[in-house]
Every structure is written in C-alpha cells, then in structure tokens.
Amino acid sequence: MVTVRFTSTLREFTGQDEVEIDAPNVRRLIRLLDERWPGLGERLTDGMSIAINGEIIPDAEFEDLPDGAEVHFITAIAGG
Amino acid sequence: MTVTDDPTTNPGYKWVGTRPIRPDGLDKVTGKAQFSADLVLPNMIEGAVARSPHAHARIVSIDTSVAEAMPGVQAVITGADFPDLAEAGAPAADVRESKKIIARDKVLFEGHPVAAVAATTRQEAQKAAAAIVVEYEVLPHALTVSEAMAEGAPVLHDDLITANVEPTPETASNVASRAVQQRGDLDEGFAAADVVLEHRYTTKPVHQGYIEPHAAVADASQNGRVNLWFSSQSPFDIRATTAKLIGCSPSRIKVTPAEIGGGFGGKTVAYVEPIAAMLSRKANRPVRVVMDRHEVFLATGPTSGSVTNDGKITAADIWMAFEAGAFPGSPVGAAAMTAIACYDVPNFFIEGFDVVVNKPKVAAYRAPGAPIIAFGVEGLLDELARAIDMDPIELRLANAAEEGVQAPYGPVHPRIGMVETLEAIRDSDHYRSPVPEGCGRGVASGFWFNIGGNSVATVNVHEDGNVSVIYGSPDIGGSRASMALFAAEELGIDVERVTPHIADTDTIGHTDVTGGSRVTLSAGKVVVEACRMIKDDLRRRAAKTWDCDLDEVDWVDGQAQHVSGTESPLSLAALAGKAGRTGGPISATYTENVRGAGAGFSTQLVDVRVDEETGQTEIVRYTTAQDAGKAIHPSYVEGQMQGGVVQGIGWALNEEYIHRADGTLDNPGFLDYRIPVASDLPMIETIVVEVPNPNHPYGVRGVGEVGIVPPMAAIANAIDRSTECRLHDLPMSPVRLLSAINDRDARD
Numbered sequence: 001m002v003t004v005r006f007t008s009t010l011r012e013f014t015g016q017d018e019v020e021i022d023a024p025n026v027r028r029l030i031r032l033l034d035e036r037w038p039g040l041g042e043r044l045t046d047g048m049s050i051a052i053n054g055e056i057i058p059d060a061e062f063e064d065l066p067d068g069a070e071v072h073f074i075t076a077i078a079g080g
Numbered sequence: 081m082t083v084t085d086d087p088t089t090n091p092g093y094k095w096v097g098t099r100p101i102r103p104d105g106l107d108k109v110t111g112k113a114q115f116s117a118d119l120v121l122p123n124m125i126e127g128a129v130a131r132s133p134h135a136h137a138r139i140v141s142i143d144t145s146v147a148e149a150m151p152g153v154q155a156v157i158t159g160a161d162f163p164d165l166a167e168a169g170a171p172a173a174d175v176r177e178s179k180k181i182i183a184r185d186k187v188l189f190e191g192h193p194v195a196a197v198a199a200t201t202r203q204e205a206q207k208a209a210a211a212i213v214v215e216y217e218v219l220p221h222a223l224t225v226s227e228a229m230a231e232g233a234p235v236l237h238d239d240l241i242t243a244n245v246e247p248t249p250e251t252a253s254n255v256a257s258r259a260v261q262q263r264g265d266l267d268e269g270f271a272a273a274d275v276v277l278e279h280r281y282t283t284k285p286v287h288q289g290y291i292e293p294h295a296a297v298a299d300a301s302q303n304g305r306v307n308l309w310f311s312s313q314s315p316f317d318i319r320a321t322t323a324k325l326i327g328c329s330p331s332r333i334k335v336t337p338a339e340i341g342g343g344f345g346g347k348t349v350a351y352v353e354p355i356a357a358m359l360s361r362k363a364n365r366p367v368r369v370v371m372d373r374h375e376v377f378l379a380t381g382p383t384s385g386s387v388t389n390d391g392k393i394t395a396a397d398i399w400m401a402f403e404a405g406a407f408p409g410s411p412v413g414a415a416a417m418t419a420i421a422c423y424d425v426p427n428f429f430i431e432g433f434d435v436v437v438n439k440p441k442v443a444a445y446r447a448p449g450a451p452i453i454a455f456g457v458e459g460l461l462d463e464l465a466r467a468i469d470m471d472p473i474e475l476r477l478a479n480a481a482e483e484g485v486q487a488p489y490g491p492v493h494p495r496i497g498m499v500e501t502l503e504a505i506r507d508s509d510h511y512r513s514p515v516p517e518g519c520g521r522g523v524a525s526g527f528w529f530n531i532g533g534n535s536v537a538t539v540n541v542h543e544d545g546n547v548s549v550i551y552g553s554p555d556i557g558g559s560r561a562s563m564a565l566f567a568a569e570e571l572g573i574d575v576e577r578v579t580p581h582i583a584d585t586d587t588i589g590h591t592d593v594t595g596g597s598r599v600t601l602s603a604g605k606v607v608v609e610a611c612r613m614i615k616d617d618l619r620r621r622a623a624k625t626w627d628c629d630l631d632e633v634d635w636v637d638g639q640a641q642h643v644s645g646t647e648s649p650l651s652l653a654a655l656a657g658k659a660g661r662t663g664g665p666i667s668a669t670y671t672e673n674v675r676g677a678g679a680g681f682s683t684q685l686v687d688v689r690v691d692e693e694t695g696q697t698e699i700v701r702y703t704t705a706q707d708a709g710k711a712i713h714p715s716y717v718e719g720q721m722q723g724g725v726v727q728g729i730g731w732a733l734n735e736e737y738i739h740r741a742d743g744t745l746d747n748p749g750f751l752d753y754r755i756p757v758a759s760d761l762p763m764i765e766t767i768v769v770e771v772p773n774p775n776h777p778y779g780v781r782g783v784g785e786v787g788i789v790p791p792m793a794a795i796a797n798a799i800d801r802s803t804e805c806r807l808h809d810l811p812m813s814p815v816r817l818l819s820a821i822n823d824r825d826a827r828d
Contacts (some may be wrong), residue, residue, distance in 0.1 A: 007490045008416075009244040009260045051491035055775075057675055058533065072490030075259065075413040077529050079596025080288075080345020080444030080785060 002029065002069040010073060013040060026050060026063045029071065049076045095568040096778060099715045100575050102561040108339070116311045116338035117295040117370045124297065125154050127359050127369035128205035129352070130195040130212045131379060132187035135223070135438040135743025136234060137216035139185055139194065147197055147211045152204035155363035156212070158195045159184040162358060163327040170324070172239075176407045178325050180441050181354050187216070188236055188406035189440050190744045191378025198359040198367045221438040221743040225387055225401040228254040228437045236406060236436045256408030256434040259416045261488050269395025269427030275467050281456035283792070283810040284736035285382040285403060288445050289727070289755045292341025293376045298356035299366040306333045306357050311340040313347045313554060314593040315585055325354040326361065333357075336584040337554045344727070345444030346381055348593050377748035381443020382737060384410045388456040393464060393479055396420050396428040400453060405441035410434045411449030414529075417489035418450040418789075419457055421527040422498055422681065423479045428488060438743055444595060446724060447528040447785035451731065451792060455810065458524035458793030463806065472523045472797070473506045476683075481527075493679065497707030497771030497781075501525065501683040504705035504767045510685050511703075518689055519700055520802025525683045526789025530782035531596035532674035536589035537606040539567065539614050541666035545653025546577045549607055552591030553599045554582055557784055558716030562600050563607050565712050566778070570611035572638035573652060589671055597782030600712055601773075602674035608777050613668035621662035622650050676775025680786040682706040684725065688798040695818030697733055697799060699760070704790075705767040709781030714768060717783050722764040724787025730756045732792040736811050 005018045014037050023029035034041030050060040051072040057063060058076060065071065107113040144156045159182045166175045178184075182193045195212045199205035222228035222236070235252050242249050243257040270276060296310035306328070312318050315335040323330040340347065352369040360367040371380070388400040398419055402410035412432035419430050465472040480498045487493055505511055505523065515521045538550040549567050553559055560580040568575035592598070619633040622640030626633070626647050634641050639649040659666050687701040704721050711717040734754040738746045747753045772779025792810060800806045805820040 005490060007261055007263060007488075009258065011262060012246060012260065054491040054494055055675060056491065056529070056677065058531070059673060070492075074489050074491075075417065077414060077417075077531055077596065078348075078444060078448070078593070079529075079531055079598065080348070080446045080448050 001067060002065045002071055004029070004033065004071045007072060008075070010043065013037065013043065023065055025065055026060045029065060044073050047076045048073050093569055095565045095575050096710070096712050097714060098565065099713060100561060100565070102558050103564060103580055104555060104560055113339045115292055115295070115341055116297060116309055119297045119309050119338065119368070121297065121299060121366040124366040124368055125198050125200055125363060126202040126205045127196055127198045127356055127367045128202065128209040129193045129355060129369065129375070130197070130209040130214070131375070132183065132190060132192040132194055133744070134187055134216055134218050135190050136219040136221040136236070137187050138219060139183060139187060140215040140217055142195060143213040144195060146213065147208040150204065150208045150211060152200035153197060153208045154200070154365060155198040155359050156195065156208070157355070157358050157362055158182070161362065162325055165324070174324050177321060180407055181325055181350060189438050191375065191440065192406070193355065193379065196355045196359055198363045222254060223437055223439060223739055223743055224385065225403055225435045225437065228435050229401060236438065240408070240436065254436045256404060256436055259413040259432040259434070261416045261430040262428065263488065264427030266395055266397055266427050266429050273394050275464060277460055277463055277467065279456070279460060279808050281388045281459065281808045283386050283452050283455055285385040285439065285442070286731050286735040287377060287382045287753065288344040288346035288443070289730070290342030290344060290346055293371040293373060294347070294351050294380060295368070295370040296353045296356040297366060297368045298353070298360040300357055300360035301364050301366065304332065306360070308333055308335045308353060308357060309338050310335070310353055311338040311347065311554070313340070313343045313556060313595050315554065316552070316590050317348065317593060318350045318353050319585055321350040322354045322357055326357050334584055334586045337582055340554050340556050343556050344446050345448060345595055348444050348595050349381065351380055373750065374748045377753065378745060379440050381405065381441055382439070383445035383448065384442050384452060386452045388453060393423065393425065393461060394427070396425050396430065398430040398453070401433040401435050402449070402452070403437050403439065403442060404434050405439045406436060407441045408434055408436060410442055411444070415449030415453040418527050419453045420488050422476070422481055422525045424481050424485045425488065430488070439737070446727065446788040447526070450526060450528055450789045451728065454524065454526050454789045455792040455796065458790060459796050459808070462522065462793070462797040462800065473502055476525055477502050495771060495774055496679050496681065497769050498525065498681040500769045500771050501681050501705040501707055504769050505683045505685050505703065508685065508703055508705070508767060510701060510765065516687055516700055519687045520798040520800065521685065521687050522794045522796065522798030522801060523683065523685050524790035524794035524797060525681065526786050528597065528680045528786035528789060530601065530677045530680050531598045532602050532677045533592035533596070533598050534673045535591055535602040535606045536669065536671040537603065537610045538588070538667065538669040539607070539610040541614060541652065541656045543656050543659070545651060545656045546579070547571065547573065549578060549580045550583050550588060551580070551603050551607065552583055552588040553594045553603045556594050557720055558713055559599045559603060561716060562604060562712040566604050566607045567611050570608055571615065571652065572636065597680060597784040598677065601677060601776055601780045601782050604712065604778065604780055605674045605776060606670045606672055609672070610668045610670035613670060614666060617666060617668065618652065618655050621655050624662050625650060676773065678709050678773030678775065678781035680707055680781050680783065682786045682790055684790040684794045686794045686798050688795060688802055690799060690802050690817065692803065692821055695814035695821065697795070697812065697817065699729060699762060701762055703765040703767065704787060705769055706783060706787055707769040707771050707781060708783045709773040709776065710770055710779035711768045712778065712780065717768055718766040720783045721766045721787045724785070725764045725791050726756050726761060728788045728791025729761065729795065732795040732810065732812055734811050734813055
C-alpha cells in the first residue's frame with residue numbers, strides 16, 4: 001500500500017488531499033488512479049515528475065514502489 | 081571563504097577542492113578557442129534571416145522572387161519549405177516550436193523569422209533578406225500579462241484553451257495554463273496572525289545577456305546526413321528539435337558542440353540551427369548563420385515579466401501571472417513551487433497563470449521563475465520583519481526549512497543547508513560590521529531545486545598512463561576542470577595527467593542539457609563511476625601480473641599495491657604500457673539517469689547607498705553565502721555565485737525591455753539595455769557553505785542557478801532601509817527611485 005498526496009491542481013481534480021492505493025510500481029499506480037479519476041492518468045504523465053519517499057525521479061514510469069511509500073506528483077523541473 | 085558543515089563527511093581530498101587552471105583556459109585567453117561563428121568550411125556560404133517588423137500580424141503573402149535573383153543568392157526558404165507538423169499530426173508542442181523557428185500564417189512578435197537566405201557573402205544574404213516582400217495584415221497586440229488577460233484582448237492562438245481549470249473553458253484565450261500549490265487552511269492561518277501584509281509586485285522581462293550571439297554552421301550536403309556545429313547548452317535536445325523541424329531522424333544529424341560564450345539558460349533551445357540546416361539542404365553547400373546583437377534581443381528568449389500579489393509568513397496567499405512570450409511555457413509552475421520553499425509555512429494557496437504575449441518565447445534563465453517570485457516574497461518578509469521589529473535574519477531562521485520539513489511542492493526535505501546559509505551571513509564580517517554611513521542594508525534568501533538527469537562518461541587510459549575523460553555536457557562554467565579533478569581524485573594521479581573532452585553527438589551517448597545546475601552532479605557522478613570501473617580493471621590486471629587473488633590488490637595513490645608488500649607497486653603507466661597483455665585497452669564507459677539532486681539555498685547581504693538627488697543606487701558591499709554541497713573547484717563555484725549576483729544586480733537596478741506603442745522594442749542593444757559592468761560593482765564576497773548532498777559520492781549539490789534568486793529582493797530591502805521607499809516594481813532604476821523619493825518627500 002502506498003500513499004499518494006495531492007498538492008497542486010491535482011488536489012482540485014481529485015477533490016482530496018491523499019489516497020492510499022495498493023500498487024507495486026508507478027505504471028500500475030497511474031493506471032489505478034486513472035480508473036478512479038478518469039482523465040487523471042494523462043495529467044500524471046504529461047510533464048510530471050514523481051517523488052517517491054522524498055526523492056524526485058524525472059522518468060519514473062518503471063519504478064517499483066516500496067510498501068508504505070509516500071508519493072507526490074510534481075511538475076517536471078528543468079533549469080537554466 | 082568556505083564553511084564546511086561536517087568535517088567528518090569531507091575527507092582530506094588531494095585534488096577535489098583545489099584550484100588548478102582550467103584545461104580550456106589558455107585557448108580562451110589567447111583567442112584560439114573555436115566558437116561557432118569562428119568555423120569556416122570549404123565552399124561555405126552565409127545565411128541571413130528576414131524577420132517580422134510587427135508584434136502581431138497575419139502573413140498575407142511572401143514574395144521571394146526578387147531576392148532569389150539577386151547576386152550571390154544560393155537559396156531562399158520560408159515556412160513552406162519545412163514539413164507541416166500540424167498536418168502531420170505532431171504534438172502541439174512540436175507544432176508551436178516549428179512556428180517559433182519560422183512563422184507560417186502569423187507573426188507573433190517583432191523579430192519573428194519569416195524567411196531566410198543563403199548567399200556567397202553575409203552582405204549579399206542580408207541584402208536579399210531585406211528584398212523579400214511580405215504583405216502583412218497588422219493585428220492588435222498584447223505585450224504584458226495585464227493586457228493579454230484583459231477582457232477583449234487580442235488572442236494570439238485560436239486553439240489555446242486554458243489547462244488545469246475546471247470546467248475546461250470553451251473559448252480560446254491568452255492564458256495557457258494554471259498552476260497551483262496548496263496546503264492547510266488559509267483562513268485559519270490568517271486568523272491566527274498578528275500582522276497581515278499584502279502587496280502587488282511587478283518585474284520586467286530581462287535578457288540572459290550572454291556575450292556570444294547565437295550562431296550555427298550546417299552542412300547538409302553529405303549523403304543525406306547533416307553535420308551541425310553550434311554553441312549551446314543542449315546539443316542533443318537541439319539536434320532533436322532540428323530533426324523534427326527539417327524532417328529527419330535525430331541520428332542523421334551529428335552535432336559538434338562549439339565553445340560557448342555564456343548561456344544562463346538562454347541556449348537550451350533552438351533558434352538558427354534548423355534554419356541553417358534547411359538552407360544548407362536547399363543550397364547543397366555548408367551554410368553559416370550568425371545572429372547579431374539586435375537579432376538576439378528581438379528574437380531569443382528573455383525571462384518572464386510578471387505580476388504577483390502576496391500574503392504573510394504564517395499563511396501565504398500568492399497570485400501571479402507570468403509572461404510566456406508568444407508561445408506557452410513560462411516558468412510559472414516552478415515559481416509556484418519555489419515561492420516559499422525556503423520556509424516552513426503551514427497554510428498556503430499559491431496560484432499562477434502562464435500567459436502568452438506578443439514577445440519572443442521566453443527561455444530559461446538561471447533558476448527560471450524563482451527570482452521573480454522571490455522579489456515579492458523576500459521583500460514582503462522584510463516588511464514583516466520591520467513591522468514586528470525583528471532582525472530579518474532571525475525572522476528567517478525562525479521559519480527556515482530544514483531536514484524533515486515538507487516542501488511546499490510536496491516531498492519532505494532531506495538534509496539541506498538553508499539554515500547554514502543564514503548562519504553564515506549572520507556570522508560574517510559584513511553583517512557584524514556597522515552599516516556604513518548613509519547606506520541601507522538588505523538581506524534575502526533563495527531556493528532552487530537543482531536537477532540530475534542523463535549523463536555518460538568514457539574514461540580512456542593511454543599507454544603512457546595519462547587519462548582522457550570524455551563526456552557530453554558543453555562546458556559553460558568550468559566543468560572540464562571539475563571532471564578532471566574527479567578523475568584525478570579517483571585514480572590517484574596528478575590532475576595535469578587528465579584531459580577532459582566534450583564529445584559530439586555521434587561519439588557520446590545521449591546527454592541532457594547543461595542546465596538545472598546538474599553537470600557537476602550528474603556528469604561528475606558518471607565520471608566517478610567510470611573511474612571506479614577503471615580502478616577495478618587495473619586491480620584485476622595487477623592481480624593477473626602478480627598471479628594473485630584480486631582481493632590481495634589495493635589501488636592506492638595511483639598505483640596497484642599488493643597487500644603483503646611483497647611486490648613492487650605497479651603504476652598506472654606501468655599497467656597501461658602492458659594493457660595488450662592483460663586484457664586489451666583500458667577503457668570504461670558508465671551511463672546513468674542520475675538522481676539524488678540536492679536542493680540549493682543562498683542567503684545574500686547587501687549595503688547600498690542611494691543618491692537622493694539622482695535616484696542612482698550604488699552597491700557598496702555585497703556578500704553571498706550559498707550551499708554548494710561540496711565545492712569541487714572552489715574558484716568556479718565562487719564565480720557562479722558572483723555571476724548570479726551580478727546578473728541579479730542588473731535585473732534589480734537597470735535591465736528591462738522597453739517597447740514602443742506599436743509593440744516594437746526600443747532598446748535592442750547593450751547601449752540602451754544596460755547590464756552591470758565591472759566599474760559598477762564592488763568585489764562580490766563569497767561564502768561557500770558545504771552541507772554535503774547525501775546522495776552524491778562527493779556531496780555535490782550544484783551551484784549555477786540559486787545565486788540569482790535573492791539579489792532583487794535583497795537590494796529592494798536595502799533601498800527601503802536606506803530611503804524609506806519600498807519599491808514593488810522592477811527595475812529600481814534612477815527614474816523610478818527618484819519618483820518614489822519625491823512621493824516620500826511630498827508625504828512628509
């Protein structure tokens with residue numbers, strides 16, 4: 001079970017601060033979130049990074065999710 | 081000056097932390113270094129770009145017939161020569177990038193390319209470009225976020241529907257998207273406050289101001305392949321853009337990075353490269369396209385101008401709108417995430433809008449978005465400190481983010497150095513010295529994420545035991561020196577024996593942008609790992625030589641040593657000289673999408689003196705403290721810190737785009753767009769704070785960007801304490817400051 005916390009416009013889209021989901025990896029997590037909130041999956045894959053237990057991972061699609069992980073979806077960061 | 085957080089995590093390195101002369105230094109000071117405009121190929125011809133004279137207009141027709149018949153002209157191209165990505169169903173971002181490079185149906189900013197010419201000489205090309213006849217239907221323009229968001233504003237893109245608002249709008253507007261960060265209960269937070277402050281801040285677009293204009297040489301005449309030479313921060317990304325726009329696979333283009341004369345984020349994207357490639361393809365000859373300074377100002381990315389509106393420290397309510405230029409993509413999302421990232425604020429709502437206007441598409445500029453919002457947040461914090469009569473550093477310390485605090489964008493901060501930069505300034509000679517007579521003193525802090533990303537390194541050991549380090553990140557801030565230091569430290573050899581090379585896109589694997597303060601972290605990580613592979617290989621070869629087990633061999637001080645001491649050590653040169661007999665050439669390549677970037681913080685202190693008769697602000701003393709994690713080459717860390725501050729001083733006091741009523745730029749040159757010069761500045765004093773990044777083998781965080789975040793607010797705070805004039809709009813130029821002083825005197 002992992003905890004997904006919503007802090008941006010995702011909080012408005014889902015209507016809640018967080019959700020607990022049983023997902024072993026990021027790909028499955030996004031699929032499950034999209035099933036619960038249709039259209040959310042597109043928002044989670046377009047220009048987004050994922051922080052798993054505080055570590056920001058830019059290309060996280062195939063990442064495993066440890067049990068009890070805290071997950072944030074954040075806008076992908078570039079730089080100058 | 082360096083302040084190290086924990087000496088036990090900073091072992092006594094032999095090379096890391098020293099200051100050798102940079103490997104490219106001699107070539108650069110003697111003029112031998114090759115920048116892209118220096119390159120000359122056999123049969124090369126010259127390109128010139130015809131640009132829109134209007135801020136916003138529909139293209140009715142383009143007639144190139146006169147230009148095509150002019151002396152020396154070899155090729156003329158317009159948007160019609162490029163593949164129509166919209167018709168091909170390409171993603172919207174690619175279609176917009178294509179229209180940015182060369183206009184199709186509309187021009188969206190003065191300087192927007194509409195056609196280009198290749199001719200025998202540059203003068204012939206420029207004359208022919210001027211002879212291209214374009215019939216325009218001039219449209220109303222919108223130059224600022226206020227104009228672009230106003231009721232009835234001219235709409236730049238008929239298909240631009242605001243993203244991230246519910247419900248989705250049914251009509252197009254100039255607002256491309258909305259970004260939000262939020263936590264807690266705003267009403268509860270404000271109700272608990274003793275003091276609530278609110279102000280509106282504006283900043284102006286400023287240019288990155290790199291000394292070297294954009295230039296590219298393209299040779300598309302060889303077997304369908306395209307060879308490109310240009311200076312940029314991102315050879316692979318610009319190769320990908322060029323490939324999409326001219327209609328070929330990226331692997332058909334080879335990019336050889338030229339030396340780069342500054343970028344600061346502005347050379348992360350394509351401008352002239354696809355045009356040079358298309359001209360070369362059409363002329364069947366190599367083509368060089370060089371922008372002049374006027375073109376750089378007209379058509380390359382500045383950073384955003386903005387409007388913001390803030391709350392207070394126990395709760396923050398922030399609204400902001402950022403100019404994106406002619407196409408979506410301002411750094412408003414990053415600004416929303418960084419706005420209060422220096423602090424632990426329990427309740428906040430931060431809302432930002434990405435707004436298209438009739439100016440060039442903005443490009444990244446050091447910590448894109450963060451300096452703009454910091455001008456508001458850090459200025460308001462200083463007003464709060466004054467309102468409650470509290471030392472501004474103590475106020476920041478009382479609210480500073482630290483390990484375990486949840487960042488406003490979500491994740492919990494790991495070990496970070498915000499508190500340490502505040503303490504470094506608080507304990508500095510500057511802060512402990514009295515404020516000079518007639519001066520005001522200001523302080524401000526800043527945050528930037530820093531990033532990791534894809535990097536590759538190959539390390540080759542030559543037969544004489546010297547080493548080449550090959551990687552793919554253009555050297556914009558001294559990375560060759562840092563890579564050589566990493567290799568020397570790992571292999572235990574003199575740094576003079578290491579030669580770093582920046583490879584072309586055929587030679588090295590995909591490497592992400594030189595930006596985001598990522599190169600020392602990411603390229604450094606892969607160089608370290610490749611060197612460790614080399615060390616393992618060298619131990620294996622020594623074990624083979626001595627006919628012993630691998631675990632009986634150590635690598636110490638650049639040589640293999642048998643743990644028993646019974647064998648004479650084998651130096652790197654000795655092992656390299658016999659490489660053919662122990663397994664072949666000694667070489668290792670390591671590749672990684674590097675993670676574990678460590679956030680950067682900076683706190684800065686400035687004393688200013690204001691001439692109340694002229695409104696002129698003099699920077700009397702400036703000290704910057706920044707957490708580098710670990711300074712691999714301290715001189716270049718200090719240089720990055722000083723450079724960020726100096727650019728921030730220009731942003732604070734002078735720099736701005738000034739437009740005429742018709743939407744055209746009135747100051748497209750360094751005579752009228754004034755950046756700071758050495759005579760404007762005192763020595764910028766640096767304090768390198770070292771709170772090691774636990775996720776990097778040497779503790780590196782990255783230093784290239786955060787230094788530009790605090791200066792505008794720090795200077796505004798100093799001016800306020802000097803004159804009792806709080807300026808909420810940039811730049812704080814003599815005219816604007818004098819007006820505020822006159823208003824103050826009228827009030828008094």
